[in-house]
Amino acid sequence: MRGWAMVIALVIPAAASGHEIWVERDGIGPARIYLGEPAEAMPAGGDPEFAKLTAPRIVGQVSPRLSRRSGYIEAAVPPGDVRVTDDAVFQPWGEPGAKEGVVYYARAGRRETGTRMAYEIAPLAAGGDRFALRRNGTPVGGAKVTLVTPERQSVELTAAQDGTITVPVGVKGRYLLSAAQAETGRLRVAGGPVDKLHHIATTTFMVR
Template structure:
């Protein structure tokens, strides 16, 4: 199953950012047991991109701790996924452009860990706030794709949150992305363009 999200989001941050057209993205899916897989996808439904083109794939454990992910052909495998919401990250360097991919599976926790993350305002809820490095920021648009080929673009309420209706059982994926205008330095290296792409996925059962 490949999940595709089509439109970027413009973030009103303390720094200057602009929308990203045609961003690919990383997303998570848990298995019935303790394992999970992270897929790298583009805008075409039913397709996965090779994960070998990504660098530094890791499970984000919190408190600055990470664990490596095992790379397959079209996915990363997390054989012993930690309990609670699961987070992973990876990156891709293309010349002077750095794309930082962040993904979260689950909506039980109401605090962020990734730099750019959609977070439920209540455990298991359908209203989400967007966080940038621990601070709530308004999102002008959040995009939704589901395993049932149902898509939506969510607009924020006055307080900047977005609310998603989940009318049927499916896997839901929410995506936001933004580009830092003028570039930025990451881990001591300067890039002309730095793009952040973040997803939140969860499953609604019958």
């Protein structure tokens, strides 16, 4: 049986440490897929690791048009919430028998209350400020969720036993939620087999 454990501080290589994938979207325009540290100002031209973001998969879309821009990948997708997964950003690391990898799950929007990814932060009501972290559709109680506000302040939230959190929405701008768990067992990412897999989820939404 695969084991899942909450991860508060990820023990990953320096190149991957603190990095997340997130998606931003303004209205019904194209989605922008980023790799970096969302609480930090984006360097000119994008994060130094951005070159490793080469083939993000947009859930529910077949061969969407992706355009590489300065610091992000632009995706032409239909209106609605956007979900992206990627397990090929960083190659497995560590010693034989103790290999580790990372898979990212990123979502933009809070119109849909359901989940479509293995690890996802979803709103309880369309446009609402209450969310739930779910793993394979099941709420994750007591999880640590980090909120990055439009001012790039990081606030740590703790999910209730039913997996729900309430986001303290204030000023206008982009809000980002992130959470992480680790799974152990005989697992695999695009780069090969691993013994521990870090799952990292983000959800962004705009307050106007």
